[in-house]
Amino acid sequence: MRIVLTGGGTGGHIYPALAIGRQMRQSDPESELLYIGTERGLESRIVPEAGVPFEAIDITGFKRKLSLDNVRTIIRFFRGVSRSKQLLRSFKPDVVVGTGGYVCGPVVYAAAALGIPTLIHEQNVDPGLTNKFLSRYASVVAVSFEASLSRFGKEGQKAVYTGNPCATAVLQAERGRGLASLGLRGGRKLVLCVGGSRGAKAFNEAILDMAGELETLRDIQLVFVTGEIYYEQTLRRLEAREGGRPDNLHIRPYIHNMAEVLADAALVISRSGASSLAEITALGLPSILVPSPNVTANHQEANARSLVDAGAAEMILERELSGERLLETIRLVTSDKARLAAMSEASLGLGMPEAAVRIAAELQRIVGRA
Structure with a gap:
């Protein structure tokens, strides 16, 4: 399986993505990974150190109040979508996995526009802005906390309680x-x-x-x-x-x-x-x-x-x-x-110690359904 991972800004978004990638490689040693992040985020250092191929797009997050910066962010978003489509067409993934952070926005949105199955993972009880936005486009919404199932509104029907994939490694x-x-x-x-x-x-x-x-x-x-x-x-x-x-x-x-x-x-x-x-x-x-x-x-x-x-x-x-x-x-x-x-x-x-395994199974399911 060919898998694109995306998520960034903090380790809380990056490490779950890498944990999913590790599980997919364990399940299928022939799996191929590509990570799409930003040069500004920690992912630009952490991902290559983990031995995963890395590509960058230029995107920043929205401010929570009216600002000229938000106009620039909208422009960057659509440029990021265009760049993401180029990367996705070149890599030809079977599925795209987003784990949060603003970089996920253009990548998962681009994947949905191209008809590629997508899974987003929400680590926190209360969903972040990017994942709430992406939930309407994602094939599956995986959540770490059972309480999150009801917090995606009408998109909650796509939500699956899997746990956080970081749990699997400590065992x-x-x-x-x-x-x-x-x-x-x-x-x-x-x-x-x-x-x-x-x-x-x-x-x-x-x-x-x-x-x-x-x-x-x-x-x-x-x-x-x-x-x-x-x-x-x-x-x-x-x-x-x-x-x-x-x-x-x-x-x-x-x-x-x-x-x-x-x-x-x-x-x-x-x-x-x-x-x-x-x-x-x-x-x-x-x-x-x-x-x-x-x-x-x-x-x-x-x-x-x-x-x-x-x-x-x-x-x-x-x-x-x-x-x-x-x-x-x-x-x-x-x-x-x-x-x-x-x-x-x-x-x-x-605890959900088999979280990474559960997410891997969801990926297999939505790829098989596509």
Whole structure:
């Protein structure tokens, strides 16, 4: 099968597309992939590193208020459609997969105009503007959260609950290797705190604020991923405090083998991006979620709420985050075995570990139907 992948701007759009591509190659080693993105987005670096052929179009997103820039964006959109048609005619795909971000707009629209089957994947509970627009043209709308099925209006009849394809990859991680890679031993619960690939200032401040009391939680070891830009500063501030760094607090700038570390964790403290939640629930991990307030339409809070309502997570809004609040929440969750087990069971119940396989099956179906 020949497959065009498109999605960009952030890792939350790129990694699901690549996960679908990997699954298709596993299902059919002769599958051929082409990724269409923008030169400005992270995809221009991440996709070639993943060994997937990459082509670029020039497109930008719409502003949420009236602006002359939006007129220019409309012009770029139709130019992007024209360029996309050229690429599609040349590659001759059997299907086009869009995972969100404004670059999907012209590519999926062009594919629909050419009669090529299309699937769009929505990672968040509340659909993004591009996917809501594209839902009227797509053959199938795949969603990560069951709650999203009713949020595509009359196009909801095309929606299929598949889960997030990023969930599939974490299940291949071998337990025990994550702890070993960090130089840690078992015996105490591993609590992993990560504020995203670049880190989060609010997380750093909370961890610094609670450091003096962390040693009171003797049954846990906390691994805190600062993000590279915060690492040196955080380390200096910890070493400078009276008493130094607690012996059950371990600081890392970045973790490259995140799937292995997650596999060894007992509790995760995290933002609530869709891909992160897919990995957490695939493994059945309890979590403390601090949604980023700096995202479109506050979609991370809606994502987090879906886990909280199911009993799989606790949520702390960033404006309410403090060292004291975070420490107490960690204590409440980790000190109660029954609560930890119930949260784990609820988390696992939300997980869709075979998401990539489900999406691959949908692709086979719509190609066969065309």
